Amino acid sequence: MSLIQDLTELVNAxxxxxxxxxxxxxxxxxxxxxxxxxxxxxxIFGVLGALLIGIGLMFIIANQWDSLSRNVKTxxxxxxxxxxxxxxxxxxxxxxxxxxxxESTALLLFFAVGANISLVSQIYHINGDASTFLxxxxxxxxxxxFIMRSSAVSLAYFxxxxxxxxxxxxxxxxxxSEWIYWxxxxxxxxxxxQLFKKSPNSPLFILHHWVIPFVLTLTIGMVSHNSREWxxxxxxxxxxxxxxxxNQSFFISSxxxxxxxxxxGFCGTVITLLVMSFKSNWKTLLDNHYTLSNLVNSSEFIxxxxxxxxxxxxxxxxxxxxxxxDLKMMEIAWLLFLVIFVLGLFSSMAVLLVNLFVFTAxxxxxxxxxxxxxxxxxxxxxxxxxxLVACRxxxxxxxxxxxxxxxxxxxxxxxxxxWLTLKKRNQNER
Amino acid sequence: xxxxxxxxxxxxxxxxxxxxxxxLMISSKADxxxxxxxxxxxVVNNHAGTSINGNYLWFRFMDxxxxxxxxxxxxxxxxxxxRFNKDTLGFAKIQSVSKFKPADSFDWVKxxxxxxxxxxxxxxxIYPFNNYYVENANLKEIEEMASQKLNDSTRVISLKVNIRExxxxxxxxxxxxxxxxxxxxGLSKK
Numbered sequence: 001m002s003l004i005q006d007l008t009e010l011v012n013a014x015x016x017x018x019x020x021x022x023x024x025x026x027x028x029x030x031x032x033x034x035x036x037x038x039x040x041x042x043x044i045f046g047v048l049g050a051l052l053i054g055i056g057l058m059f060i061i062a063n064q065w066d067s068l069s070r071n072v073k074t075x076x077x078x079x080x081x082x083x084x085x086x087x088x089x090x091x092x093x094x095x096x097x098x099x100x101x102x103e104s105t106a107l108l109l110f111f112a113v114g115a116n117i118s119l120v121s122q123i124y125h126i127n128g129d130a131s132t133f134l135x136x137x138x139x140x141x142x143x144x145x146f147i148m149r150s151s152a153v154s155l156a157y158f159x160x161x162x163x164x165x166x167x168x169x170x171x172x173x174x175x176x177s178e179w180i181y182w183x184x185x186x187x188x189x190x191x192x193x194q195l196f197k198k199s200p201n202s203p204l205f206i207l208h209h210w211v212i213p214f215v216l217t218l219t220i221g222m223v224s225h226n227s228r229e230w231x232x233x234x235x236x237x238x239x240x241x242x243x244x245x246x247n248q249s250f251f252i253s254s255x256x257x258x259x260x261x262x263x264x265g266f267c268g269t270v271i272t273l274l275v276m277s278f279k280s281n282w283k284t285l286l287d288n289h290y291t292l293s294n295l296v297n298s299s300e301f302i303x304x305x306x307x308x309x310x311x312x313x314x315x316x317x318x319x320x321x322x323x324x325x326d327l328k329m330m331e332i333a334w335l336l337f338l339v340i341f342v343l344g345l346f347s348s349m350a351v352l353l354v355n356l357f358v359f360t361a362x363x364x365x366x367x368x369x370x371x372x373x374x375x376x377x378x379x380x381x382x383x384x385x386x387x388l389v390a391c392r393x394x395x396x397x398x399x400x401x402x403x404x405x406x407x408x409x410x411x412x413x414x415x416x417x418x419w420l421t422l423k424k425r426n427q428n429e430r
Numbered sequence: 431x432x433x434x435x436x437x438x439x440x441x442x443x444x445x446x447x448x449x450x451x452x453x454l455m456i457s458s459k460a461d462x463x464x465x466x467x468x469x470x471x472x473v474v475n476n477h478a479g480t481s482i483n484g485n486y487l488w489f490r491f492m493d494x495x496x497x498x499x500x501x502x503x504x505x506x507x508x509x510x511x512x513r514f515n516k517d518t519l520g521f522a523k524i525q526s527v528s529k530f531k532p533a534d535s536f537d538w539v540k541x542x543x544x545x546x547x548x549x550x551x552x553x554x555x556i557y558p559f560n561n562y563y564v565e566n567a568n569l570k571e572i573e574e575m576a577s578q579k580l581n582d583s584t585r586v587i588s589l590k591v592n593i594r595e596x597x598x599x600x601x602x603x604x605x606x607x608x609x610x611x612x613x614x615x616g617l618s619k620k
Contacts, residue, residue: 085445113448120452124459127558143444147437171509
C-alpha cells in the first residue's frame with residue numbers, strides 16, 4: 001500500500017511518468033508472488049491444512065460411526081487409506097517439484113495409515129499391544145520420508161517412535177523389541193543429512209534440529225535396565241555430543257533459535273550436573289561394588305562406550321585448528337564429569353568436585369559474557385550460580401540467615417554484572 | 431533404470447504393504463474364529479465397572495491371580511505369557527504363567543502382571559480381552575440392563591473367547607447360558 005502511495009506521490013511531483021510507475025508496481029507485485037516468504041507461508045499452511053483436514057474427517061466419520069454396518073465401516077476405513085495414497089501418487093507424478101503437495105499428501109497418508117489400522121482393530125475388535133501398533137505404523141510410513149522427500153513425515157515418525165519407546169517399556173517380552181528402537185531411529189537420518197546441503201533454511205529442517213535432541217533426551221533412558229545409577233554419565237555424554245554438534249561450523253553461524261542441539265546440550269549438561277551436585281545421588285554408586293565382568297555385560301556400559309566414542313570423535317573434529325584453551329567449557333564438560341564419576345565409585349569427594357565444577361563453569365560463563373558484553377551468556381552464568389545456591393539450600397545445614405544472604409548476594413550479582421556490562425557496552429558504542 | 435523411475439515401483443510396494451497389513455488383521459481374525467480354542471472366562475459379577483465406556487463393557491475375571499513361589503523372580507510390573515486349560519465345569523483356568531513363550535501349546539495370551547505388595551505370593555493378571563463391545567446405538571438402556579444382569583450375584587457371567595497363540599477373539603458375553611446379544615435384541619423389540 002505504501003509503495004503505491006509513494007509512486008502516486010512521485011508521479012504527481014513529475015519525477016517519474018505514469019507508465020514507469022505502473023512498471024515499478026508490476027515488478028514488485030511479481031516479486032512478492034515469488035518471494036520465499038510467500039512460499040514458506042504456503043508450505044506451512046499446506047502442511048497445517050493437511051493435518052486439520054485429516055483430524056476433521058475423523059471427527060465427521062466418528063459422529064455417525066455406530067449406526068454404520070460392519071461392511072460400510074470397513075469400506076470407510078479402506079477409503080480413508082486409499083484416497084491419501086492416490087493423492088500421494090498424484091503429487092509424485094504431477095506435482096513432484098511442488099514441496100507443499102509432497103509434504104501435505106505424505107503427512108495425510110502418514111496419519112491415514114495409523115487411522116486405518118486403528119479403525120480395522122476397532123471394527124473387528126482386534127486388541128493388541130500399543131507397541132506393536134506403533135511399530136507397524138512407523139514401518140509402513142517411514143519409506144514416505146524418501147519416496148515423497150517429506151520432512152513433515154520424518155518429524156511425525158520421530159514422535160511416533162518416541163511413543164513406541166514408551167509403549168515398549170511396558171509391553172516388551174523380548175529384548176529385541178527395545179533394541180530395535182535405535183536402528184529404527186536412524187532410518188530417516190540419510191534424508192536429514194541430505195537436507196544440510198539441499199535446503200538448510202527450510203522450516204521443517206530447522207525443526208529437526210530441535211526434535212532430534214528432544215527425542216533422544218526423552219528416550220536415552222531406555223538403555224538402562226538394572227543400574228539406574230549409571231544414567232548420569234550416559235546423559236552427560238549425550239548432552240556433550242549435542243554441545244559438540246551445536247558448535248559445528250554449520251550451526252555456530254546460525255541464530256540460537258535454529259540450534260536446538262546447543263540449547264539442549266547446555267541445559268541438559270547444567271541440569272545433570274546440578275542433579276549430581278546432591279550427595280544422595282552418589283550414595284548408590286558408593287554403596288555398590290561393581291565387578292568388571294558385570295559391568296561389561298550391562299546395557300548401560302555398552303551405551304556409555306558407544307556414546308563415549310561418538311563424543312571423542314566429535315571432540316577431535318572440534319579441536320582441529322584449535323588449542324585446548326580455545327575449547328568452550330560445555331564442549332569438554334562431559335570429559336571432566338566422567339573423571340569425577342569414576343572417582344565417585346571410590347570416594348565421596350566427587351560431590352564436592354561436581355559442585356566446584358558447576359561453580360567454575362558458571363564463573364567462566366560470567367567472565368565470557370562480560371568480555372564479549374553478551375548479556376545472554378552473562379545471565380546464563382548467573383542463572384547457573386543461582387540454581388547451584390538454590391540446590392545447596394536444600395541439602396546443607398546452613399541457617400536461614402546464611403541461605404537468605406546467599407540468595408541476596410546472587411541477586412545483587414545479577415544487578416551489578418548486568419549494569420556493568422550495559423555500561424561497558426554504552427561506552428563502546430560512544 | 432534411473433532413481434526417479436525406481437520411485438514408482440517402490441511407492442507401489444509401500445502402498446501394497448499399507449493395504450496388506452489391515453487385510454492380514456481381518457483374515458487372521460477370521461482364522462482365529464475357525465482354528466482358535468474356545469474358553470469361557472468367569473466374570474466377577476459384582477464388579478462396580480459395569481458401565482459402558484466407549485461402547486465397551488469392562489470386566490474383571492474370577493481367575494486372574496497366579497500363586498508364585500519366589501517373588502524375587504518377578505518384576506513389580508511386567509508382560510507375561512498365560513497358558514489356559516479348562517476346569518471340570520468347562521470354565522477357563524490358568525495352567526501356567528511364564529516369562530517365556532510356551533513352546534508346546536497354542537492356548538496362551540500375553541497379559542500384564544503386577545506383583546501385589548499386600549499379597550506378595552501372587553501375581554495379579556490383566557488379560558487383553560477384558561472388554562466386550564456392545565454393537566448398538568441405544569447404549570443408555572443397555573447400560574441399565576447390563577447393570578442389572580451383570581451385578582446379580584445369583585447369575586454366572588462368563589465371556590467366551592477363542593484363543594490361539596496370543597491371537598484372540600471375544601465371541602460372546604453369557605449371562606448363565608443366555609447370550610447378552612439376546613437381551614439386547616429383547617430391548618430393541620420393546
